[in-house]
Amino acid sequence: MKRPERWNALLELLGRDGRIEVEEAAAELTVSAATIRRDLDELAQQQMLTRTRGGAVAHNLSYDLPLRYKTARRASEKQRIGAAVARMVEHGAVVGLNGGTTTTEIARAIATRGELSDSVGGGPAVTVVTNALNIAHELAVRPHIKIVLTGGVARPQSFELMGPLATGVLDQVSLDLAILGVDALDPERGAAAHHEGEAGINHLMADRAARVVVAADSSKLGRRAFARICALEAIEVLVTDTDATEEAIAPYAEAGVRVIRA
Amino acid sequence: MKRPERWNALLELLGRDGRIEVEEAAAELTVSAATIRRDLDELAQQQMLTRTRGGAVAHNLSYDLPLRYKTARRASEKQRIGAAVARMVEHGAVVGLNGGTTTTEIARAIATRGELSDSVGGGPAVTVVTNALNIAHELAVRPHIKIVLTGGVARPQSFELMGPLATGVLDQVSLDLAILGVDALDPERGAAAHHEGEAGINHLMADRAARVVVAADSSKLGRRAFARICALEAIEVLVTDTDATEEAIAPYAEAGVRVIRA
DNA sequence: GACTTCTCTGCAAGATCATGCGCATTATCA
DNA sequence: TGATAATGCGCATGATCTTGCAGAGAAGTC
CATH class of the missing domain: 3.40.50.1360 (Rossmann fold)
Structure with missing residues (x-):
């Protein structure tokens, strides 16, 4: 799974739950926690979310849409x-x-x-x-x-x-x-x-x-x-x-x- | 020199002269002719130019602008x-x-x-x-x-x-x-x-x-x-x-x- | 019709980038 | 304040992409 898809998945999780935990997401996406951290840092840099200890939370009252960041289904x-x-x-x-x-x-x-x-x-x-x-x-x-x-x-x-x-x-x-x-x-x-x-x-x-x-x-x-x-x-x-x-x-x-x- | 810069350079040459020759461009950019060919093919695919034997020509009456495709000077x-x-x-x-x-x-x-x-x-x-x-x-x-x-x-x-x-x-x-x-x-x-x-x-x-x-x-x-x-x-x-x-x-x-x- | 020139494809070397792991540091909680 | 857990950083590994080269094929020329 490449980076944009992973970002998409993370944002989808975050849009659903309002927050994300590093270990949980790492298990879900079958990558290491370090990678999740990096991703979260980059997304935070882009102001897409706010980092917390152990994970991240949605930036605002999170929008309902799963956000097709860059999807290519069908x-x-x-x-x-x-x-x-x-x-x-x-x-x-x-x-x-x-x-x-x-x-x-x-x-x-x-x-x-x-x-x-x-x-x-x-x-x-x-x-x-x-x-x-x-x-x-x-x-x-x-x-x-x-x-x-x-x-x-x-x-x-x-x-x-x-x-x-x-x-x-x-x-x-x-x-x-x-x-x-x-x-x-x-x-x-x-x-x-x-x-x-x-x-x-x-x-x-x-x-x-x-x-x-x-x-x-x-x-x-x-x-x-x-x-x-x-x-x-x-x-x-x-x-x-x-x-x-x-x-x-x-x-x-x-x-x-x-x-x-x- | 990476690909976007090379494309930019090629389009700049093409905007100036109206046409491009493979060998000439290869010498100018110090890459192999094969690379120039590949670049030209991709740009032609994007409708940025028309391929000819031995090079390429501008698509329309070419625009004057050098076209800052993705420039980052200063x-x-x-x-x-x-x-x-x-x-x-x-x-x-x-x-x-x-x-x-x-x-x-x-x-x-x-x-x-x-x-x-x-x-x-x-x-x-x-x-x-x-x-x-x-x-x-x-x-x-x-x-x-x-x-x-x-x-x-x-x-x-x-x-x-x-x-x-x-x-x-x-x-x-x-x-x-x-x-x-x-x-x-x-x-x-x-x-x-x-x-x-x-x-x-x-x-x-x-x-x-x-x-x-x-x-x-x-x-x-x-x-x-x-x-x-x-x-x-x-x-x-x-x-x-x-x-x-x-x-x-x-x-x-x-x-x-x-x-x-x- | 033969020759030259250009083009295309496969293959290998090289570079670049992402990923994962380990360790020192820092923050959080009791 | 001490213990625990998370973080950040550096480095090694692996994959992917890019590039150059060489040989086969096609197109254009004389």
């Missing part, structure tokens, strides 16, 4: 989804991307797509509008991609920008294509997210776009989440992975959504 | 400046930060400042308003820091957000303290930047703040740059490094600016 599925979605982006398009691990993979796929590289007339090959800090940060150095970031407040422990400042910026743009990674997709309720602020931004993005593509790995299908993003009718294409069963995707296809399994 | 000076500036940020303050390598160090120093960690009542210990993508990205995971990002268009090859979207967001906030890293500081002309869009943002940030601190290493003093940010009268404190001579800082002190040499 990585290969998401990469395939990313490649499939990236293929739908044509040259010169203005695409909106929301935050999440899936959309991050999509962004990478768009960035490394060779066909988009030969831009005509010096203009950007593709314009990406996003509220995801990590996506913007990753794509910023590519000469052929124009990055537009919504402003707003960074959601704690995450990389998404939210709030009135963000919606204010989105009011002023139009998109050819909105690509939304969602937390849940239900045939009746449509797409939804866990966080209402996020959902609001995503809804606005879908509203501003001529076409809407939803990316959701198979585990998201049929699930419901708290905050609604948009109805099924607003979705033109759903991209999921090959683990999705026929029965799982049938309702969406019947509702007129084009379903792609990557 | 690192220790900037770290000292960063620590000094961070000490001026009190608990609960709302501070504005513009982009640049110096302000990035300041942001790191603010983030790792222990005294700010014990936040009272669960509120953020400090609120950072910035148009710098890299700063926002680095600070986003810290629970005790609230990050507000101006929206806008990412300047190609850089990490600063600019344009009307950015100014629109800045219009809606007020700052206790504006911390500006500048490209040039002249006793008569005040602070200035190389890029007019950047200068506009910086000006607005200074305008929105109750107090203005300018951070500029000694090489910036007495220099002039194209786009003016603000007059000397608007500046309350100047933080520079110990390489600045008495004569260099005298005019600023006489003009009523508090000068700190870190």
